[in-house]
Amino acid sequence: MKDVARRYGFAATVVMVALTAFWVLVLIILPYLFLVDASFRPSLPADQVGGPNDHYTLQNYLTLLNPNATKEFLFLSIPIHLFVFAQTVAISCLVTVITLALAYPLAYILAKVVNPRTVATLFLILLIPLWISELLRSFAWYIILAYQGPLNALLGLFGISPIRWISGYNGVIIGLIYTYFLFMLFPIYGSLTTLDSNQIEAAEDMGARWWQIHRRVVIPHAKPGIASGCVMVFMMCAGALFVPRLLASPSSRWFTEVIMQWFFEGLDWNTGSAYAFMLLLVCTVFVSLMIRLFKVNLTDIAR
């Protein structure tokens, strides 16, 4: 702090600190405090807010476990919202794993195999789709994956009969992988570029096979990148809204859609807040799990 003050002057330091504090407090912490507070209060007509009925309650959270609306799953009957919640988390995990499996080899090839001069061009090709908004890209996938769409037409040329892509969670999974792939690729690529290629050669020289080199040398080095990629992709999947809306089939629902329904269709902000807070909690648990699993620091992930 003293260093900053000496370098930029007292006034500029105060402005910088104040702006940062404003951003953190007013735009992040305060809204969350309101959210948490609202989630523990009942949803009341406007004239009763602050009245005798406005007391803290767990009712909003219990709505998640509402036994009147259930979904049969195997031999269990699970409350429908809890089921959607669990499925959102599970599919987000699945998307994270698939994205990792696809992004790691590509990141390795870009960082260590491809000629550095062509990497810039390859990155441009990867980045061009990002110039279009997520919403429009999801629409594009809706068209591509349509039963009579171009993908099935293409497959038809090879004699493959049309596949119903948008069924169950398939469309959502494909869309999420596509949308968040680069958020997995870039952190892993970034961490791999700092790996000394001599280490790979040294391992090979000492008799290691390719998978041993990856397991003992490359992946340990890429760990911070893998962890931050996983955290980002998981959180964005769990919080995604457009992709699950556009590429969903009648049988697939996403937890964010349920939250939105409480807010904008049910006009029950309190239950919506409780649901949103649950999602936040799960994401936090996921981040700390990643930190444990990969034995990295929070600062490594933030990088």
Place this chain on the structure above:
Amino acid sequence: MSEGVQLSGVSVNFGNFRAVNNVSVSIKSGEFFSFLGPSGCGKTTILRAVSGFISPSAGSVRIGGQDMAGIGPNRRPTALIFQNLALFPLMSVWENIAFGLEVRGAPRAARRARAEELLRLVDLPGAGDKAIAQLSGGQKQRVAIARALAVEPKVMLLDEPLSALDLKLRQHMRAELRAIQKRTDITFIYITHDQGEALAMSDRIGVMSQGRLQQVDTPQRIYENPANGFVASFVGENNVFNGTLDDIQAGVGTFTTDDGEVLRAMVGSGVKEYADAKLYVRPERVTLNPVSEKAREGANVVAVKVASIAFEGNFINIHASDKRGRRHIVQVPNDASVWIPPVGTDARLEFTPDQATILTENLPARAGEDDVGVRQGQSYRVEVAQ
């Protein structure tokens, strides 16, 4: 156990650039062999061809008589020590050393025991649990050596591993490396641009320039009987006279410098009469005498003026310029009995014909010239015992 390495007609092309050009050399089992040359001469490329990271465009690499074509680096009986060592920073010292055993599926206890054994060999006992970042430069060096030894290579390849160390440590590690090589009896192939390192450690040296092997010989013979001008000027210092070789009689040539001085010196192999040639004489083989004294019988004499004096500690370099202003160096021991004239003194540079060599600038090495004694043209020298 160790094996010899035979390179026959090895060439390596990178696009249109020929990094290694028709190199043939037979490195004996248990030998300490150095490739010496300036950066970009192709010596690292040769090393990578032996270790298997690149395959030669032409020619073959044989280790222990077996052709290595198509055998990847992880299946060759070689171990490479990289210039930057390439230790694994996320593994402890012992895990680094035991990595080669780990990928071969050795049990943990055996790996640990072997690592400790090797740590003792490289004089780092008890350092097994340290992190790589905790080690000093010299210690990292030792760990790299231990890691390479762990896979029991038949041939050890070293790519300028000492270049990052400071002078004192470098000199110490030279002796250490040499001792480890003697103890383990493994063939060492050492890459360096430092002639002092090559001369001090090697059984034989291959001097390289522009992808070609210029000379393969013992350190003594490389220094005393350079095959061509490149070797003469790259290895050690030399005073050079330009001129023409007029006449050869019994291996002694009469040489006329560009200034018209007539000097006599030994003629290197392959140098013909009337050829454009250069006369080389080492600074320590030259004496500087007062003009008033009588010159020695049969000695070459060049009139010079003392230009500067550099005190180097154990010796003194006297720089003297001739009529044309060309600088010559006379190296004398730091000894009270030696005449050290003040700057500006007229003096006489003297050397006997047997101390100087007449060579052409660059003699491309012929394929197969890989054994001591091939250069019969220099048989007037005392043969150095191997």
